[in-house]
Every structure is written in structure tokens, then in C-alpha cells.
Amino acid sequence: MSGFETIIRGATVVTADGLVPADLGIDSGKLVAFAPGLAGDCREEIDASGLHLFPGVIDAHVHFNEPGRAQWEGLETGSRALAAGGGTLFFDMPLNAHPPTIDRESFMLKLQAAQNKSLVDFAFWGGLVPGNLDRLEELAECGVIGFKAFMCNSGIDDFSQVDDRTLREGMKRAARLGLPVAVHAESEAMTRQLAQQYIAAGRTSVCDFLETRPVEAELEAIGRALDLAGETGCELHVVHVSCGAAIRLIAEARRRGVKVSCETCPHYLLLTAQDMERIGPMAKCAPPLRSKSEQDELWKCLLAGEIDTVGSDHSPSPPEMKQGADFFKVWGGISSVQHTLPLLLTALSDEQGRGGNARVSSSSFSVSAAERQIEHEDENEKETPCALPQSPPGLCLFARLLSEHVARRFKLPKAKGRIAVGADTDIVLVDLAQSLEIRTEDLLYRHAQTPYLRRRLQGRVVRTMLRGQTVFRDGKIVAKPLGHLVKPVK
Numbered sequence: 001m002s003g004f005e006t007i008i009r010g011a012t013v014v015t016a017d018g019l020v021p022a023d024l025g026i027d028s029g030k031l032v033a034f035a036p037g038l039a040g041d042c043r044e045e046i047d048a049s050g051l052h053l054f055p056g057v058i059d060a061h062v063h064f065n066e067p068g069r070a071q072w073e074g075l076e077t078g079s080r081a082l083a084a085g086g087g088t089l090f091f092d093m094p095l096n097a098h099p100p101t102i103d104r105e106s107f108m109l110k111l112q113a114a115q116n117k118s119l120v121d122f123a124f125w126g127g128l129v130p131g132n133l134d135r136l137e138e139l140a141e142c143g144v145i146g147f148k149a150f151m152c153n154s155g156i157d158d159f160s161q162v163d164d165r166t167l168r169e170g171m172k173r174a175a176r177l178g179l180p181v182a183v184h185a186e187s188e189a190m191t192r193q194l195a196q197q198y199i200a201a202g203r204t205s206v207c208d209f210l211e212t213r214p215v216e217a218e219l220e221a222i223g224r225a226l227d228l229a230g231e232t233g234c235e236l237h238v239v240h241v242s243c244g245a246a247i248r249l250i251a252e253a254r255r256r257g258v259k260v261s262c263e264t265c266p267h268y269l270l271l272t273a274q275d276m277e278r279i280g281p282m283a284k285c286a287p288p289l290r291s292k293s294e295q296d297e298l299w300k301c302l303l304a305g306e307i308d309t310v311g312s313d314h315s316p317s318p319p320e321m322k323q324g325a326d327f328f329k330v331w332g333g334i335s336s337v338q339h340t341l342p343l344l345l346t347a348l349s350d351e352q353g354r355g356g357n358a359r360v361s362s363s364s365f366s367v368s369a370a371e372r373q374i375e376h377e378d379e380n381e382k383e384t385p386c387a388l389p390q391s392p393p394g395l396c397l398f399a400r401l402l403s404e405h406v407a408r409r410f411k412l413p414k415a416k417g418r419i420a421v422g423a424d425t426d427i428v429l430v431d432l433a434q435s436l437e438i439r440t441e442d443l444l445y446r447h448a449q450t451p452y453l454r455r456r457l458q459g460r461v462v463r464t465m466l467r468g469q470t471v472f473r474d475g476k477i478v479a480k481p482l483g484h485l486v487k488p489v490k
Contacts, residue, residue: 003040005026006026006468007044008023008024008429009046009049010049014052016396019052022035022036023037023038024038051430053428053430055426055427056464056465056466057402057403058412059082059087059312059314060410061091061312065316066097066117072096072317076118077446079118084464086340091410092110092125095154097110100156103139125144126139126146140177143487147180149181150162151221151225153191168232180234180236182238183239185222185225186217186286187220190216207277209327210273215245215246222241222250229253237409238263240287242290243297244298250262261409262309263307263308263309263310265310265334265336267283267289269295269310272290276289281324281330282450284330285313310398312334314333316449319447335451336451336452341402341459344401345394345457345458426466429464435458437454444477466482
């Protein structure tokens with residue numbers, strides 16, 4: 001081509017396979033040329049010298065709580081914060097909205113709100129709850145990305161946990177519909193019994209709460225979900241896995257042929273139970289933060305390619321719900337969607353600096369297990385591991401975990417999640433040489449609160465582009481809502 005709408009010049013492009021110095025030619029929102037020293041005229045030229053260009057972050061796990069609880073966050077503020085962190089697409093969870101997304105009517109209410117308010121593209125999870133099994137097909141017709149179920153109390157009155165019978169039948173139907181079931185996996189029987197004992201004894205501190213949500217409760221529920229997925233042939237996705245033992249359980253099930261993928265979150269990779277005691281309610285989540293030894297095991301699994309995606313699990317609330325001496329009563333959710341990529345880049349840098357994980361300095365990473373299992377692209381289109389010795393491997397890894405793997409796992413259109421000719425130009429420019437401190441005044445959430453306040457991060461998001469249009473630049477939102485609904489490709 002001799003002319004483009006936009007050319008991005010001089011970027012170091014980060015793909016799942018390596019780092020490539022190149023210019024990008026953009027036309028009609030698509031990447032139409034990708035080469036060093038790109039020739040041609042353009043209406044706008046962006047100088048990206050010294051910057052790294054990543055595929056836009058796809059966050060498959062957010063709670064923006066609209067309609068019905070927009071006072072907790074909302075699609076407008078949530079999507080703006082996501083864009084400020086390099087995000088171009090989010091999957092909103094069905095609960096916390098009121099009504100929850102459990103049928104066609106509730107889906108359409110959320111769709112209308114998102115079309116009017118979301119700065120970036122969006123997809124929706126449908127709910128799997130007792131009583132809505134006959135609504136799963138209509139949710140699939142609407143275009144949900146999959147079905148979310150809680151194996152324990154969700155904390156939301158209008159989104160009930162599933163019993164094993166409902167989960168089994170829901171998995172059967174999801175398998176027929178070609179959609180995954182995502183589970184919050186903690187044993188309700190175990191956590192409820194422990195909580196009742198501790199509360200009755202007047203033990204309601206941070207440490208007490210941690211003791212009522214043990215690793216064993218997570219492992220027990222994951223084991224049941226894996227058995228049901230193997231029995232039904234359902235594609236299972238285990239969200240916010242908090243410990244290495246759970247990843248190993250999932251890996252063993254994969255070897256048996258169970259179709260399962262898993263996600264972890266930045267807070268499990270950066271914060272520990274000791275941090276939870278220090279920070280207090282702002283760091284409460286479920287499953288809870290784990291010990292340093294469990295965190296180390298989680299990192300080993302991540303670097304070995306055994307974790308498929310990383311999502312923020314952004315779950316905000318009004319400030320008053322994060323206050324109180326009774327740790328069992330305060331809301332459990334962490335606000336972090338604005339800083340997922342910088343947090344992970346900083347965490348990896350810290351790991352390298354400590355020398356605690358020799359695999360961090362390796363020049364290659366495994367293709368994820370779920371990617372080997374779940375293929376929806378052409379059989380002749382194979383992906384290779386990152387294999388450029390001169391490439392910082394963590395950058396390649398996070399291009400996979402935050403973008404390419406998410407798009408592949410959830411069968412998104414080929415236009416999403418990758419930097420390739422013909423794809424949507426959903427990208428983020430990052431200055432890895434610059435650091436930033438997380439400050440209250442810079443947070444774009446409805447409520448300026450996060451457990452990462454005053455943490456210094458390495459790597460500043462300079463610009464985020466959605467389909468070739470800049471939505472965030474130099475600390476400011478610079479576009480009106482542009483979001484489109486993204487549906488899985490059957």
C-alpha cells in the first residue's frame with residue numbers, strides 16, 4: 001500500500017513469539033502493513049521510538065456491576081480504567097449486576113448499557129445458577145463467552161451457588177453448545193463450617209478469615225469440577241487459581257484428557273497472606289492470598305506454561321463496604337484493572353532481580369496446555385514458543401497470557417488478541433524505561449481505592465488504541481465510548 005490512515009514508527013513490537021522492530025500501517029482500524037522502515041504516506045504518524053508495542057490486554061475476568069450496581073463501579077469508569085492500563089477488551093462477569101446475566105432479558109439490559117458507556121470492546125459471561133438451565137441456550141444465542149458458576153456462596157443474594165447436580169447438567173448443556181463453564185472453586189461445606197466455628201468463637205480477624213479459606217477447600221472443589229468436566233466432556237475454565245497445588249491438580253487432569261484451562265490473577269503473584277494482614281480489607285479476596293511458599297510455586301507453574309491466562313478479577317465496591325473490624329463482613333474484592341500489565345512487568349522484574357526463579361531468564365516458554373487441547377484456528381496455522389535469545393522472555397509471556405491465549409482459549413474472532421496483518425489494531429504502547437507510582441488522584445475507578453496504592457511500578461502505559469483509534473494517551477482518556485460486543489466463533 002502507498003497510503004495509510006496511521007503509521008506507528010519505530011516501535012519494538014512484542015508478540016507471543018518474540019520482539020520485532022517494526023512500523024505498523026493502519027487503515028480502517030485494521031493492521032494492513034507490518035515491516036521495518038515502512039514506506040508510504042499517512043494522515044497521522046505516531047513516533048514510538050523507545051517504546052514497546054503489545055497487543056491490547058484482554059481481561060477475561062472483571063466485575064463492572066452494571067446494570068443495577070453501577071455505584072460499585074459501572075461500565076463507563078471500569079472500561080476507562082481498563083484502557084488506561086492498556087486494555088482493549090473485557091469479559092464482564094454475570095454476577096454483581098442486578099439483575100445478574102442469567103437469561104436473554106438480562107443480557108440485553110447489559111448490552112444496552114455497554115453500547116452506550118463502554119470505551120473499549122466487551123464480551124459477557126452468562127450465569128449458571130439453579131433454575132436457569134433452560135436459559136443457557138438463549139444466552140448462547142445472545143453471544144455469551146461461556147457460563148460462570150459458583151461452587152460456594154457468591155456473596156450476592158441473587159446469584160446462587162450451584163449444587164453438583166446443577167453443575168453436571170449445566171456442563172452437559174454447555175458441551176452441546178460448544179461453550180466453556182468457568183467455576184469459582186472453593187468448597188462451600190468446608191469454608192462455611194470453618195467460618196461458623198470461628199465467628200461463634202468471636203474470632204473475626206484477618207488471620208482468622210485466612211484460616212477458614214484453606215488451600216484444601218480450593219483443591220476439593222477443583223477436584224469435583226474436574227471429575228464433572230471429564231464425565232460430561234465440557235470445556236472447564238478454573239478462574240483465579242491461587243496456589244501451585246491447584247495448578248498441578250489441573251495439569252494431572254489434562255494428562256487424563258480433561259479439557260480444562262486455568263487463570264490466575266496479579267494479586268496472587270504479587271501479594272501474600274502477610275500482605276493481607278498488613279493492608280487489611282482492601283486486600284481481601286476469595287480464594288484469599290496465600291503464603292510466600294505457595295506464591296513461589298504459582299510462579300513456577302506460570303513460567304512453565306501451565307497457566308493459560310491472567311485476569312484481574314477486578315471486583316470493586318463502595319468504600320464503606322471495605323471497612324470494619326469483622327473481616328468476615330467486609331466485601332471481598334480487589335480493584336486492579338488499571339494496572340494489570342505494569343504490575344506483572346514489575347513483578348517479573350522483581351523475580352529476576354532476586355534470582356529466585358532460574359526459569360525467568362530462559363529464552364523460551366511452553367505453549368499452554370489449554371492451547372494444545374483447544375484449537376479453533378486452521379490446523380496449518382501453528383504457534384511456536386518464544387525463541388529469540390535476545391528477547392526478554394517475560395514480555396513474550398505476557399503477550400500470550402494477557403492477549404493471545406485469551407483470544408484462542410475463548411474462540412474469539414481472529415481479529416482479536418494478536419498483532420498480525422488483517423487483525424484489529426488493538427494495541428498498547430509502553431515505556432519500559434519509565435516508572436510510576438500508583439496514586440489516588442490517578443485512579444479512574446468510581447472509587448479510588450486499591451491495595452497497590454503508593455506501589456512503584458516499572459513500565460508506563462503511554463497510549464492505548466482500539467481498532468486504530470487512540471482512546472488513552474499520556475494519562476488521559478481521549479475518546480468517547482467505542483466499545484463493540486465481541487462474540488465467540490463457533
